[in-house]
Amino acid sequence: MKRPSWFAIIAFALAYALSGCQTQPSGPGTGGLSALSREQLVEKINANNQRIPTLWARINLRADIRNPDTGKRTTVYADHGYLFYRAPGELRLRADKDVAGLLLDLGINTQRYWVIAPEPGPDTMWWGNVQAEPQRSEIPLRPQDMLEILAIRPIDVAGPDAPKLQYSQKDKAYMLIWYRQVAGRYFVSREIFYDPDTLLPKTVLLFAADGSLALRANLTDHGQVDSPTKPEPRMAREYELLLPESRSRAELRLLNMTISRESVPNDASFRFPEKRSVAKEKQIDAHVPK
16 A cells, blocks of 8 residues: 655645644634633632632612513612622622612522512522532522622632533633533533633523523623732623523622622621511422431
8 A cells, every 4th residue: 555645644734723623622813812721721710719708799780580480570670789708609699779678688608598589579588508409499590500600719620520621712712611410411510601811701601400501691891809919800790690491681780899898798798597577488408418
């Protein structure tokens, strides 16, 4: 058999390279950045996120919530409220309106999570245990989801929950992809898209256990968080949320973002509310883990 010439081998290799077939994530074509490995990307993301050990922010919230059972829509607009965060997994979001008072209280600490929606909303409190098997319910937005949407928690690449890395030419973004194992099969549980130039998150996708899209969040208008550490960390100030199953939408705006204000957030900021003025109370996970 006649061996191929060196010219033919080189020509084939060049044609293959120009075809765009790649087994490794390709880097962005603009912005002066070369391709980053998963470890390099996460190191840069964490360098920003680790400078946000806590967060204090005022909020504006507008939500159009559809009840999937009745089809009834409720529009909520909160012109007052706050959002507290403490790494790695504590959060409190309270939305109020003049005269009407409390519209939404959503929180999670190291033990329990809760959502309180008084009248004119569902007039219900949902709560559960953090260590119980995670599950979705009729809650419009879970506190766990809100933590993921902010996309400011440090990322672990050493543990079993480490994400995979891809580069999306379509979205012109780095993608970190998390998987969950169900009955011996792996399903995507979460995807976060990062701008290739700033390496700040711009889209968060959360998936249900059956693989369907449960929530999409578009993150825009990134700004600095007032902090004693320099350079000051950055995060999104605008969050547009879409829940495809219920066809509900929400817009969240963060204002006056700072690491803390007058020693807040603190332990009291994430305390489980013992008093709640609602007609119904539902424990999502009846089984309390031992």
